Amino acid sequence: MAGGAATDSTSSGTSWRRLVLPLLLPSWLVVGIFLLMPVALMAIYSFLAKDFRGGVIWQFSIEAYDQFFLDRGLFGDEPPRPNWAYIAIFWRSIWQAGLATLLCLAIGFPTAWFIATRNPRHRALWIFLITVPYWVNLLIRTVSMRFLLRDQGPFNEALMGIGLIDSPLRIINTDLAVQIGLFYSYLPFMVLPIYAAVERYNFALSEAARDLYAGPWTVLREVVLPSVRPGIVAGCILVFIPSLGAFLAPDLLGGARTYMIGSLIDEQFRGSAGNWPFGSAVAMVLLTMVLAVLLWQARARKAR
Amino acid sequence: MQKAIGVERVVKRYGSFEALKGVSLSITDNEFFTLLGPSGCGKTTLLRSIAGFEDITEGEITLYGSNIAALPPEKRPVNTVFQQYALFPHMSVRDNVEFGLRMRGLPLAERQARAAEMLEMVHLSHFADRLPAQLSGGQQQRVALARALAPRPRVLLLDEPLSALDLKLRQAMRVELKQLQETTAITFVFVTHDQEEALAMSDRIAVMSAGDVQQVGDPRTIYEAPVNRFVADFIGETNVLPATVGAISNGCAEVALAGGRSLTTEAPEGLLPGAHHVSIRPERLSLCEGGEADLTARVERVIYLGTDLQLLARLPDGTGLTMRLQNSARTTLPEQGEEIRLDIEEGAVRLLVD
Numbered sequence: 058m059a060g061g062a063a064t065d066s067t068s069s070g071t072s073w074r075r076l077v078l079p080l081l082l083p084s085w086l087v088v089g090i091f092l093l094m095p096v097a098l099m100a101i102y103s104f105l106a107k108d109f110r111g112g113v114i115w116q117f118s119i120e121a122y123d124q125f126f127l128d129r130g131l132f133g134d135e136p137p138r139p140n141w142a143y144i145a146i147f148w149r150s151i152w153q154a155g156l157a158t159l160l161c162l163a164i165g166f167p168t169a170w171f172i173a174t175r176n177p178r179h180r181a182l183w184i185f186l187i188t189v190p191y192w193v194n195l196l197i198r199t200v201s202m203r204f205l206l207r208d209q210g211p212f213n214e215a216l217m218g219i220g221l222i223d224s225p226l227r228i229i230n231t232d233l234a235v236q237i238g239l240f241y242s243y244l245p246f247m248v249l250p251i252y253a254a255v256e257r258y259n260f261a262l263s264e265a266a267r268d269l270y271a272g273p274w275t276v277l278r279e280v281v282l283p284s285v286r287p288g289i290v291a292g293c294i295l296v297f298i299p300s301l302g303a304f305l306a307p308d309l310l311g312g313a314r315t316y317m318i319g320s321l322i323d324e325q326f327r328g329s330a331g332n333w334p335f336g337s338a339v340a341m342v343l344l345t346m347v348l349a350v351l352l353w354q355a356r357a358r359k360a361r
Numbered sequence: 362m363q364k365a366i367g368v369e370r371v372v373k374r375y376g377s378f379e380a381l382k383g384v385s386l387s388i389t390d391n392e393f394f395t396l397l398g399p400s401g402c403g404k405t406t407l408l409r410s411i412a413g414f415e416d417i418t419e420g421e422i423t424l425y426g427s428n429i430a431a432l433p434p435e436k437r438p439v440n441t442v443f444q445q446y447a448l449f450p451h452m453s454v455r456d457n458v459e460f461g462l463r464m465r466g467l468p469l470a471e472r473q474a475r476a477a478e479m480l481e482m483v484h485l486s487h488f489a490d491r492l493p494a495q496l497s498g499g500q501q502q503r504v505a506l507a508r509a510l511a512p513r514p515r516v517l518l519l520d521e522p523l524s525a526l527d528l529k530l531r532q533a534m535r536v537e538l539k540q541l542q543e544t545t546a547i548t549f550v551f552v553t554h555d556q557e558e559a560l561a562m563s564d565r566i567a568v569m570s571a572g573d574v575q576q577v578g579d580p581r582t583i584y585e586a587p588v589n590r591f592v593a594d595f596i597g598e599t600n601v602l603p604a605t606v607g608a609i610s611n612g613c614a615e616v617a618l619a620g621g622r623s624l625t626t627e628a629p630e631g632l633l634p635g636a637h638h639v640s641i642r643p644e645r646l647s648l649c650e651g652g653e654a655d656l657t658a659r660v661e662r663v664i665y666l667g668t669d670l671q672l673l674a675r676l677p678d679g680t681g682l683t684m685r686l687q688n689s690a691r692t693t694l695p696e697q698g699e700e701i702r703l704d705i706e707e708g709a710v711r712l713l714v715d
Contacts, residue, residue, distance in 0.1 A: 264414055265447035267434040269461035269512065279460075283451040 096344070103337035111329045121338035143321070143339075150317040153232065153307075154300035157239035158247075161296045162289065164240075165247030169288075172248075173255035184252065187245050195242060199305045202238055203229060206310070230312030238306030246295035254288025290354065298347055318343055363390040363425070365516055365548040366411060371420035373406055380406045382572040383420070388516075388550060389565075390425075393542045395551045397559040398569035399595065407569070408518050408552045412441050425515060435464075439516040440509035444524060446501045448493035454480070454504050455489040461512040479507040482541070499530045506538075510545060517542075519551045523558060535561050556596045560584060568592045585642075588629065590713045593640035600646075600682050604639045606632065606712070614712060619678035621656040626710045638713045643671070645709035646684040648695070654702030658682050660695045670694070674701065 106118040123129075127137040172183040190198060205212050206228045213225035228234050262284065266276040282289070304319030311317070318339065325336025366388040373381040381403045388394045396404040409415045411422060413434030422430045429437050440461065448457050458476040467475070480486045483503035493501055502522060509517055519538075523531045539562045542549045553559055559566050560580040567577045568591075576588045587593035590601060607615035607623070614628035616639060626639070649655070658674035670686045672695065684703070695701050 259445075259447065261443055261445060261447035262449060264412075264434070265441070265443055265449070266460070266464075267414075268412060268439075268441045269508070270435045270464035271460075272435055275464065280449055 099337045099340055102334055103341045105334050107332045107334045109329075111326075111331050111333060113333050118334065121332070121334035124335055125338050125342065146316050146318060146321055147342075149232075149315070150301055150319070153235060153239060153317060154297050154303075156236060157243065157300045158293050158297040160236070160240045161244050161247035162293065165244055165292060166251055166289070169248045169251035170255055173252050173258075180256075184249070187248055191245065195305060199238055199242070199309045202241060203234075203309050206234055206237065229310065230315070232311070232315050234310040235307050235315050235317070238310040239300045239303060242303070242306060243296040243300055246299070247292040250291040250295065251285065251288040254285035254291075258284050290358075294351070294354070297350075301347065302343060364388070364423075365390040365392070365425060366550065367421070367423035368407070368411070369421040369423070371407070371410060371422065372418045373403075373410060373415060374418045380572055381410070381417070384569075384572070384574055386567055386574060386577065388548060391546050391548055393539065393549045393551065393562055393564045395553060395559040395563040395566045396569055397553055397556060397566050397595075399554055402569040403572040404552045404554075404569050405520060408441075408520055408550060411516075411550065412439060412518050413437050438514055439518055440512060440514040441518040441520060442505045442509045442522045444521045446493075446505040446522075446525075448501055448504055448508070450493055453490050453492060454485065454496070457493065457504055458508045458511050460508065465512055475511055476507075479511045482510075483507045498526055499534070502526060502534065506541070510541075510547070514547065516548045516550060519549060521552055521554070523553070524555075531558070538562060560596070568595060570595070586711060587640060588714060590638055590640075593711065593713055598643050598683060598685075600641045600643065600684075601638050601713070602641065602676070602680055602682070603678070604637055604712070606634045606637050609634060616710060616712065618656060619676050619680060621676075621705075622653065624655065624705070624710055626708075626712060629712055629714055632712060632714070640711045640713055641705060641709055643683045643685040645706040646682075647704050647706070648686070649702035649704045655705040656682075656703040658701055658703060660697055660699045660701055662697065663694055672701075 102113055103121050104117055104119065105113040106116045106120060108114050124140075125143055126140055128140040128142070129135050129137050168187075172180055172187075175183060204210055207213075208225040208227070208229065210229075212228070213222075216222045217225065228237075258281065262280050263276050266280045267273075271279060302319045302322070303317065304323040307315055307317040307320045308323065311320075322336050322339050322343075325331040325333065325339070364387055366386070368384055368386040368388075371381050371384045372379065384403070384407060386407075396407060398404045406415060410417050413429070413432060413436075417430055420430070421428055424437065424439065449460065452460070455476055458479050459472050462472040462475055477486065477489075480489055483506055485500060485503050485507065488496060488500060488504075493504065496504065502525075505522070522538075523534050526534060535558060538549075538551075551559075551562065560583075563580055565577060565579050566583050568575045568583060570591050576583060576592045578586070583592065584596055587596060587599075593599050593601060602618055604619075605617045606628075607617065609615075609628050609632060612628055613625050614632060614634075615623055616626050616637075617623045618639070646656075656676070658676050660672060660674050662673040664671040664673070665688075668688055670688050672684045672686065674682045674684065676682055
């Protein structure tokens with residue numbers, strides 16, 4: 058009897074192993090077609106020449122990268138200088154995304170902490186409330202934000218109504234509006250991973266630290282933050298990276314002076330005025346930067 | 362005998378639930394004091410109140426004369442060994458042990474020396490650089506001890522520290538804990554639901570039930586002279602038998618047991634004649650070898666336990682009775698269904714207050 062059962066389990070083991078490849082195939086196909094192919098396509102396009110009606114000419118060229126990094130004057134005959142215009146756009150994107158990440162962390166951490174320390178039956182409700190805005194398309198929400206923040210919008214009307222200001226605050230089309238848009242769009246991406254980490258946190262550790270003469274802030278710094286660090290890192294990555302490439306918030310809430318990488322790329326693929334190889338090249342530079350940050354983070358984590 | 366901890370009429374309420382119902386206790390300096398009771402009796406709540414993790418609703422807790430009830434945990438010179446150890450997972454064993462010293466602001470050299478000394482004491486010097494997750498349960502337990510003892514607290518609180526260990530380790534740790542308490546001369550307050558553990562280690566035990574202290578005394582008193590039915594039942598095996606109390610004089614009471622003759626035993630204060638219960642430990646009963654027997658019973662089952670024999674019998678009024686006999690070559694085993702005559706050891710009958 059026992060022998061029969063053993064044979065059965067071995068044979069089912071081998072049949073399972075035989076099934077592994079066919080079962081994995083769909084996910085590999087999805088990843089391959091929808092994830093790797095577009096990236097590869099973009100990498101290839103960035104090394105092609107542009108067609109004037111949008112699109113590409115199948116001919117190798119580093120024109121796109123040259124245009125991004127170097128400024129050769131209006132007619133392309135001056136000695137090359139670094140192209141500060143695009144570097145400035147990158148720089149603005151980085152600090153806007155960085156600031157949005159810090160803001161999300163400052164607001165998201167206490168929020169996540171609050172939710173994770175509620176009665177387990179109420180936690181689901183809080184998490185649900187956090188995700189409610191996501192039922193509405195991001196575009197719609199960003200347009201609504203524009204409506205809310207504009208000069209004659211409810212926000213300014215309310216402030217003027219209670220007599221706090223005489224003339225509307227200029228928020229729309231400024232860096233502040235973009236920042237508010239980014240913060241609003243990505244806050245839940247900070248809250249959810251930190252919530253997951255805090256929920257797993259062993260609160261006896263806080264008691265142990267208090268017991269060993271650590272004050273509340275020392276407990277936070279020495280024990281809580283190191284314990285929930287993976288959640289914080291995940292949240293920061295999930296906010297920083299999409300913020301860096303965001304184009305809805307800068308497009309709809311910002312103006313010409315608040316250009317970010319996302320808008321720059323977006324513009325290259327619009328209508329016939331675009332420049333596909335250039336757009337691909339900018340996207341490749343962005344991708345390289347993000348990968349560098351992720352690799353650095355992974356190495357720092359390994360070193361610990 | 363200096364008083365280390367004074368607990369005065371402490372009440373702790375959670376909403377309408379009273380976890381502690383006016384507990385008063387006095388713990389002496391340099392004593393191994395145990396809070397013993399079933400789960401939910403309030404022993405852990407009391408310990409956490411002393412540590413400062415629970416705000417007490419009413420009452421006073423003093424530590425060497427000063428009231429500490431209002432101080433946060435980090436301001437109380439007591440340290441705790443937690444049930445699941447609560448070692449900091451991201452710190453090495455050494456950093457864990459040094460944590461309290463660092464928070465106290467001790468200079469680095471002194472910290473390192475003290476941590477090394479503590480790790481030596483718990484035989485873990487080789488593991489100083491490991492992370493807690495790389496240690497076994499017993500080793501983590503020792504780290505927790507070293508960490509709590511490193512700041513040289515005046516009182517060490519231990520919250521069921523042995524409950525997560527397997528039996529062998531638990532028994533070894535009992536001896537070690539007691540030795541540690543004697544060498545460090547620190548007052549230990551130990552919480553457990555395991556009566557054997559409490560009896561083995563404690564100088565004094567407080568038996569708790571339903572948010573109140575039932576009895577405080579040394580292990581022998583607790584075991585041999587339980588004041589009420591709860592203590593008698595909770596500590597060790599016992600027979601609780603109905604008894605009729607007759608005349609009471611000079612602190613002695615006449616007690617009649619069903620199926621037995623009248624005996625004289627010590628009477629607790631305030632006892633009135635009438636129906637009561639007595640406690641008789643199974644090992645204090647023996648087979649009568651002639652003369653007048655104290656009890657008669659019918660054997661229902663004989664259980665062979667190696668060193669001991671356990672006899673399950675029934676008194677004439679139907680009450681079950683357990684007795685233990687030492688297993689020796691000259692013991693003649695009673696048969697099932699046999700009528701046996703029993704002797705009760707002098708002083709083994711304890712009248713209980715319900």
